[in-house]
Amino acid sequence: MYKCCIFDLDGTLVNSIKAISYTTNLTLKKYGLGSIDEDQYKIFVGDGYKKLVERALIYCGDKTLIHYEDALVTYMEYFKVHYMYEVKAYDGIKDMLHYLKKNNIKIAVLSNKPHERTIDNVRGIFGIEYFDKIYGEKDDVKRKPDPEGAIITAKELGILTEHCLYIGDTDTDMKTGIGAGMDTIGVTWGFRNREELESYNPKYVIDNPNEIIDIINDHRSKIDNSICI
Structure with missing residues (x-):
């Protein structure tokens, strides 16, 4: 799950x-x-x-x-x-985050943006209520696509990597999530296209933030059904 x-x-x-x-x-x-x-x-x-x-x-x-x-x-x-010049959350992101929080899914950010600016961006757009961990580029953690940051984040949250979804929009993110042993989602509303994302064989490629909710619910249903059987 x-x-x-x-x-x-x-x-x-x-x-x-x-x-x-x-x-x-x-x-x-x-x-x-x-x-x-x-x-x-x-x-x-x-x-x-x-x-x-x-x-x-x-x-x-x-x-x-x-x-x-x-x-x-x-x-x-x-x-x-x-750093905040015309920065906006993508449509549907806040609703998706609200759903995750309401359903007790841990939420983290792992960015290659400088650490302090990452925190400023996240808090400036979303406030402080959603995210359990926020990490930007730091000297003591290898930069993505090295999976170290993703693995450390999961460990600090007390979650096994196989129970994590890693979500991003570039080849760097696909390499990071897959390298960390996490099911990885490529999003097409960002800076790269579907073809590029699919070339790295992530678990999912999606076009809308609500699909993250669908993925979580479908995965939960499959596990529940397997237990019942």
Whole structure:
């Protein structure tokens, strides 16, 4: 029976692409580079801000990453100010979270966004009542797609990994959940398409947050029926 849902943040719970693109384009502007459109950023995101800045610089012509170290500092300075810029929960997310909480499903966030900004984003959009654990990128935990963060999160919640769903919108998330031994859900409303998600063979690919509720209920029914038999 599924007892826990671990969610990616950007592109899964919240649409933050405007904040990401705005902050990164401000960073590029400092060096006379950019700007880059939002659709391109949907490809760049998923592996943490350091990789995002690297990809953006190379895309704009800084092939040898002359500005890289300074750009990381600049990005973080801008992001502290603009991390909530037009960030919104996707339709149906809050209702889905409310259902999970009401039905005693543990709920966590595991993001490659810097840890403090992850907490700020989650609390700024959802408040404090839903999530049992919130983790962003931290120096002492390997960044996704390494499954370490997902495994640690499950352990801290007292849930076996086989009783967890991992939910995300990118190849990074598919690798993370599968690597952690969790049934993994790819969501199509985020930053990548169905074809890319399916290529990594997650357990499920869904188009609407309500399908998470259906998956949990169907799984529970199958277990109950097997017990009865």
